[in-house]
Amino acid sequence: MEPILQVENLTKQYTDFKLDHVSFNIPKGTIMGLIGENGAGKSTTINAILDLIQKDDGTVTFWGQELSSNPRQLKENIGVVFDGINFHETLTPAKVGKISAAAYKQWDFDTFNNFMRKFQLPMNKEIKTFSKGMKMKLSIAVALSHYPKLLILDEATSGLDPIMRDDILDIFLEFVQDENHSILMSSHITTDLEKIADYITFIHQGEVLFSKPKDELIYHYGIIRCGTSVFDSIDKSEVLAYRKCDYQWEVLVAEKDTAQRKYKNTVIDNATIDDILLLYVKGEQSDEKFDFKGSV
Ligand SMILES: Nc1ncnc2c1ncn2[C@@H]1O[C@H](COP(=O)(O)OP(=O)(O)OP(=O)(O)O)[C@@H](O)[C@H]1O
Numbered sequence: 001m002e003p004i005l006q007v008e009n010l011t012k013q014y015t016d017f018k019l020d021h022v023s024f025n026i027p028k029g030t031i032m033g034l035i036g037e038n039g040a041g042k043s044t045t046i047n048a049i050l051d052l053i054q055k056d057d058g059t060v061t062f063w064g065q066e067l068s069s070n071p072r073q074l075k076e077n078i079g080v081v082f083d084g085i086n087f088h089e090t091l092t093p094a095k096v097g098k099i100s101a102a103a104y105k106q107w108d109f110d111t112f113n114n115f116m117r118k119f120q121l122p123m124n125k126e127i128k129t130f131s132k133g134m135k136m137k138l139s140i141a142v143a144l145s146h147y148p149k150l151l152i153l154d155e156a157t158s159g160l161d162p163i164m165r166d167d168i169l170d171i172f173l174e175f176v177q178d179e180n181h182s183i184l185m186s187s188h189i190t191t192d193l194e195k196i197a198d199y200i201t202f203i204h205q206g207e208v209l210f211s212k213p214k215d216e217l218i219y220h221y222g223i224i225r226c227g228t229s230v231f232d233s234i235d236k237s238e239v240l241a242y243r244k245c246d247y248q249w250e251v252l253v254a255e256k257d258t259a260q261r262k263y264k265n266t267v268i269d270n271a272t273i274d275d276i277l278l279l280y281v282k283g284e285q286s287d288e289k290f291d292f293k294g295s296v
Contacts, residue, residue, distance in 0.1 A: 133160050
């Protein structure tokens, strides 16, 4: 499937951090979740994708074009939401609507007003009086009201209560019902990604550990929880990562069913995205990790 966004070898060097040859694709009609520990490089990736910071190397193309080659048209087609307010605090939503109408040819006041009603946001109150969740909802309403084809969301649901988050996730799912639409979404709320993402890209210390279909992770990956004697008997070439917890070992394997056939009397659970993140970040990685590095 043709990618809407293609990121190849994106590299950015800061004094104490390097985003190192990050690559992934987002196919049409899909949601890509970007995960990683604090400071892994998710926001740096998103900022470099959007040319908000200058990259040192790599290419980023939207619908086959670099942002700098056609910035006005491409920005029209990209809706962006950051964790934090994108607008001046003394503005009201009504004024934000007018400014956005001037900025985007495709701006639709009706859509904006509908979202404001749905999100129960006041039109004429200054944004500085808004709670974090209200600001996030306003940003999401603006991003969706100029009919983008790609949404880029950096921790966009983090300030929302579970009920509003659920509503917003439904809006995102509805958005990608149009097969020409896609979403790139960084989030620490991995249950949200389990619910809506099609693919997961995991960035760890500035590098992509994997970029894979979510279903492969949650249906094929498994966690063996076992004592030392079973741990010692496990073929380490099948192990992605492992760690010793208080009384047991936790071992991440890529093929749960194969492992279950091999280690019959051992309990092997499905791995959640949190399990995978924890084991990669806090555990030891098997030397074979790069054999499992898939890409979409
Ligand atoms: N302008 C900058 N100058 C120097 N270092 C920076 C700059 N911006 C980010 N960094 C560093 O880059 C690293 C990655 O930060 P980034 O914000 O991309 O991480 P993140 O994965 O989004 O983290 P979080 O989940 O905490 O938001 C951090 O070590 C951060 O200190």
